[in-house]
Amino acid sequence: MDLYAVLSQILVGLSRTVILFIVSSGLSLILGVLRIPNVAHGSLYMIGAYAAYTISKYFGGQDTGFWVALFGAPLFVAFLSFIVERSVFQFLYEREHLMLVLLTFGFSLIFGDLVKLVWGGEYKTVPVPRIFQGYILLFEHLHLPIYNAFLIIIGPVVALLLWLFVNKTKMGKISRAAAVDREMVGAVGINVSWVFGVTFVIGCFLAGLGGMLVAPTISVTLGMDHSLIMESFLIVIIGGLGNIWGALLGALIFGLTQSLGILLWPQFGIVFPYAAVVLVLVFKPKGLLKSTW
Amino acid sequence: MGKKGLIPIAFLLLLLFPFFLPRFYVYLSSLILIHGLLATSLNFVLGFGGMYQFHHCVFYGVGGYTTALLLTKTSLSPFLAFLAAPFASAILSILMGVICVRLSKLYFGMLQISLGSLVWAIVYRWYSFTGGDDGIHGIPIPHLLASTNSAYYFTLVITALSMFAMYRMLVSPFGKTLQGIRDNPVRCEMIGVNVKLHQLLALIIAGFFAGVAGMLFVIVDTTVFPEMLFWTLSLEVLIMCLVGGWFTFFGPLLGAAILIILRTIISTYTVYWALVLGVIMTLIIFFLPNGILGYIEEKLKRG
Numbered sequence: 001m002d003l004y005a006v007l008s009q010i011l012v013g014l015s016r017t018v019i020l021f022i023v024s025s026g027l028s029l030i031l032g033v034l035r036i037p038n039v040a041h042g043s044l045y046m047i048g049a050y051a052a053y054t055i056s057k058y059f060g061g062q063d064t065g066f067w068v069a070l071f072g073a074p075l076f077v078a079f080l081s082f083i084v085e086r087s088v089f090q091f092l093y094e095r096e097h098l099m100l101v102l103l104t105f106g107f108s109l110i111f112g113d114l115v116k117l118v119w120g121g122e123y124k125t126v127p128v129p130r131i132f133q134g135y136i137l138l139f140e141h142l143h144l145p146i147y148n149a150f151l152i153i154i155g156p157v158v159a160l161l162l163w164l165f166v167n168k169t170k171m172g173k174i175s176r177a178a179a180v181d182r183e184m185v186g187a188v189g190i191n192v193s194w195v196f197g198v199t200f201v202i203g204c205f206l207a208g209l210g211g212m213l214v215a216p217t218i219s220v221t222l223g224m225d226h227s228l229i230m231e232s233f234l235i236v237i238i239g240g241l242g243n244i245w246g247a248l249l250g251a252l253i254f255g256l257t258q259s260l261g262i263l264l265w266p267q268f269g270i271v272f273p274y275a276a277v278v279l280v281l282v283f284k285p286k287g288l289l290k291s292t293w
Numbered sequence: 294m295g296k297k298g299l300i301p302i303a304f305l306l307l308l309l310f311p312f313f314l315p316r317f318y319v320y321l322s323s324l325i326l327i328h329g330l331l332a333t334s335l336n337f338v339l340g341f342g343g344m345y346q347f348h349h350c351v352f353y354g355v356g357g358y359t360t361a362l363l364l365t366k367t368s369l370s371p372f373l374a375f376l377a378a379p380f381a382s383a384i385l386s387i388l389m390g391v392i393c394v395r396l397s398k399l400y401f402g403m404l405q406i407s408l409g410s411l412v413w414a415i416v417y418r419w420y421s422f423t424g425g426d427d428g429i430h431g432i433p434i435p436h437l438l439a440s441t442n443s444a445y446y447f448t449l450v451i452t453a454l455s456m457f458a459m460y461r462m463l464v465s466p467f468g469k470t471l472q473g474i475r476d477n478p479v480r481c482e483m484i485g486v487n488v489k490l491h492q493l494l495a496l497i498i499a500g501f502f503a504g505v506a507g508m509l510f511v512i513v514d515t516t517v518f519p520e521m522l523f524w525t526l527s528l529e530v531l532i533m534c535l536v537g538g539w540f541t542f543f544g545p546l547l548g549a550a551i552l553i554i555l556r557t558i559i560s561t562y563t564v565y566w567a568l569v570l571g572v573i574m575t576l577i578i579f580f581l582p583n584g585i586l587g588y589i590e591e592k593l594k595r596g
Contacts (some may be wrong), residue, residue, distance in 0.1 A: 019335055057441070097345070098345055098531075099582065102532060103574070105532075106572075106575050110568055110571035113567045113571070114568065117565065135539070216372040226523075226525060229325045230410060233403065237404075241535070267420070268414075268419075270414050271414045271418060274410050274418040277410075278302055281404045285396050285404060286400065
């Protein structure tokens with residue numbers, strides 16, 4: 001097999017991994033701390049992409065538009081999730097997982113239709129800013145789009161920031177404690193409800209960021225939430241619930257098996273990641289790394 | 294009050310449907326029966342077995358595809374094709390069940406959904422065999438069952454027989470043990486019940502009847518498509534169980550009827566059916582966590 005083809009597929013897989021990681025780390029945070037299997041997470045990713053389109057268009061569709069959208073779109077998603085969390089989800093933390101799955105699925109249906117209502121059914125595209133256009137020549141025949149290089153850099157940055165938040169800030173430490181024993185954290189006088197609220201909003205911010213970052217590489221369309229949410233759930237499960245490095249590992253497995261699978265057997269490319277997930281879960285049903293539960 | 298007396302009356306009423314309903318509504322009634330059977334089979338493991346079978350529709354889809362493939366690609370007798378569907382689904386549930394049954398609750402559900410997604414991905418991509426994302430259309434149905442009315446009667450009889458079989462199983466010692474496992478698995482294990490075996494058997498039974506529902510769908514609709522195995526349909530069937538009531542036998546059937554009728558009515562006014570469904574679900578989870586039939590039963594018990 002052509003070595004360059006393998007290498008270039010690995011690079012494609014890595015940029016996909018970054019998107020998958022950013023979205024699933026948010027899901028993992030919410031699942032690990034709040035124990036909500038948030039099916040609406042995929043919809044927030046989609047809303048992030050649509051918001052990026054609107055913001056980037058409003059600011060001229062060029063470089064400024066992109067940079068404003070990079071921060072504006074995730075913040076918009078975070079604000080939206082804040083409203084939903086305070087008005088609905090905060091009352092339901094004690095419910096069974098099954099109920100939470102269905103409730104959040106209900107919200108994903110609502111969000112899906114609201115997106116259709118606001119943005120319509122047509123494809124939207126977000127332009128790549130000028131400095132990220134073009135290719136980097138890595139080797140003789142190996143081209144890497146600059147935007148993908150930007151993605152590959154931003155992934156570890158997000159992972160590091162998230163790790164710092166969870167392990168080094170007071171808020172992160174409280175949220176980890178609340179994940180283990182929420183009653184005890186409440187008993188020492190900490191407002192657990194607000195800790196949960198902030199964690200939820202940060203997780204959703206990451207979903208919005210993932211949607212914003214993916215927007216220039218694909219055509220933004222309805223239904224992009226459905227395939228992604230399933231992939232992120234599987235990534236979180238194979239990585240270990242609530243474990244950020246687990247989400248990174250899971251995203252790597254998923255992204256690389258997908259891109260290399262396409263090379264191996266184009267027709268069944270999408271089957272490979274699912275097969276990899278099944279293989280991991282058969283041998284390590286609770287995920288590769290330690291979960292926070 | 295004789296609640297059991299209502300069932301034959303309802304059945305007789307259903308038998309008369311084709312005499313006074315237009316064709317489209319007869320077709321709709323068949324769809325309700327099929328989804329009701331599918332939801333009931335899910336509730337067999339979900340409400341009565343306490344297992345989070347998130348991706349139940351895999352068995353429905355596999356049943357449908359088995360019938361469709363046997364009818365289009367082989368010259369076997371059509372009734373053999375119908376008979377093969379539930380067994381294909383049951384075999385798949387054995388395979389998936391053996392892997393999943395070691396786990397419980399959310400982990401069970403996630404492993405089950407990942408296995409189901411694998412099956413979906415294969416069906417979705419295997420163009421030469423399953424037709425890929427196009428599915429299979431215009432499946433030749435035997436002449437006897439080709440009309441809307443005869444398909445409806447066939448669906449009605451098979452659904453009634455399947456529901457009766459599941460009901461008998463739930464009131465049998467096996468069913469009671471299953472409900473005991475749902476309420477306290479540790480205790481059941483301690484008094485010598487083989488918990489995993491009971492759960493596996495329940496999964497196989499549920500898969501079998503989901504396959505029956507898939508087979509009926511092929512007869513009524515003469516198509517199969519990969520969305521039959523996609524996880525969103527599984528969650529929609531879960532919603533049917535929730536709306537009707539988890540812990541009641543007829544709840545899922547009621548839920549299927551309510552949702553399909555509502556969808557038909559609302560779709561004539563607006564394209565935003567999913568929005569309405571989402572709002573209904575949120576309200577049900579907040580105010581009627583045991584579903585509509587569960588609420589009614591509770592009221593009747595209190596008098």
